[in-house]
Amino acid sequence: MASSTCKLVTRIAMATAAATLVALPLQLVPTHAQGQSFGDRLYHDKADCQFCHGVNGDGHGDPRSPGKAPNLHATKLTRDQLIEVITCGRPASEMPHFDKYAYEDKSCYGLSAAELGKNMPPDPHSTPLTKREIEAVTDYVLATFVGK
Numbered sequence: 001m002a003s004s005t006c007k008l009v010t011r012i013a014m015a016t017a018a019a020t021l022v023a024l025p026l027q028l029v030p031t032h033a034q035g036q037s038f039g040d041r042l043y044h045d046k047a048d049c050q051f052c053h054g055v056n057g058d059g060h061g062d063p064r065s066p067g068k069a070p071n072l073h074a075t076k077l078t079r080d081q082l083i084e085v086i087t088c089g090r091p092a093s094e095m096p097h098f099d100k101y102a103y104e105d106k107s108c109y110g111l112s113a114a115e116l117g118k119n120m121p122p123d124p125h126s127t128p129l130t131k132r133e134i135e136a137v138t139d140y141v142l143a144t145f146v147g148k
């Protein structure tokens with residue numbers, strides 16, 4: 001290899017390495033700048049769980065919110081059970097079902113909307129969530145409130 005080619009290859013390699021070093025911190029910036037995690041935003045904004053369960057998950061939501069939303073710090077539910085209650089709501093209570101299609105089949109507690117009648121959990125006052133969003137808000141609740 002002629003020495004000029006050799007120098008060129010070295011330069012390209014160094015330039016690539018430098019570009020990678022510069023690009024890395026830049027990629028991290030958006031995550032830090034946002035501050036709030038996806039689950040956090042779902043809890044406080046998009047799904048508005050805080051309206052009933054409180055900003056800090058302690059059950060002290062807006063006094064006008066319906067039902068007596070429990071303190072999430074004290075829940076004994078497992079991750080799967082949390083996902084179930086957020087997906088399906090709680091029959092005969094104000095806890096909404098965040099899965100839009102809950103009770104269209106019998107995947108929630110083996111019950112259909114027809115069987116539940118007036119005990120059907122309400123639709124959210126905010127918005128339904130996807131499976132991925134339900135998992136994200138569950139993991140946020142687990143990491144931030146449960147047992148803390």
Ligand code: HEC
Pocket residue numbers: 043047048049050051052053065066067068069070072074075076077082085086090093094095096098125137138141
């Ligand atoms: C309209 C008010 C309201 C909203 C909005 C609401 N909840 Fe609830 N939630 C309740 C009530 C009331 C209960 C108690 C149900 C019962 O009587 O068993 C409950 C129960 C729960 C439980 C079961 C706790 C336990 O230990 O049994 C979990 C977990 C929960 N909510 C999480 C959430 C999450 C996460 C959101 C947002 C995605 C949310 N809730 C939105 C009112 C609400």
